[in-house]
Amino acid sequence: MDYGKYKYEKKKKANKNTAHSSKTKEVRLRPKTGRHDIDFKVNQAKKFLEHKDKVQITVQFRGREMAHIDEGRKVMDDVVKELAEYGKIEQPPVQHGRRMTCMIVPNR
DSSP, rough: HHHHHHHHHHHOOOOOOOOOOOOEEEEEEEOOHHHHHHHHHHHHHHHHTTTTTTTEEEEEEEGGGGGGHHHHHHHHHHHHTTTTTEEEEEEEEEEEEEEEEEEEEOOO
C-alpha cells in the first residue's frame, strides 16, 4: 500500500467531516467613525456571522477620546443592536484600557 496515498485519503476524509471551523473575526471602530463606515463594517460582520464565524467588535480610543468613553459606548451599542438578529452576545462590552471589546457568536 502507498503510504502517501493513505495519508491523502485520511486528510481528505477529515476535511469532509469538518465543513467549517469557527474563526474569530475582528471589526475595529473608533468613537468618531462616520455612519456610512459603521454601516459598511456592520455588513461585513453580518457576512462573518452568516458564515458561522465569531465576531469581536473593538472600539479603540486615542488621545483625548478617553475623556468621551460614552461616545464609544454609543457606537458599540448601535453595532450590537444591528447585529442582534444575526448573533447573540457571548461577552458584553468591556473596557480594557484604550479598547472596548465585545464578542458576538452566530445563531445556530
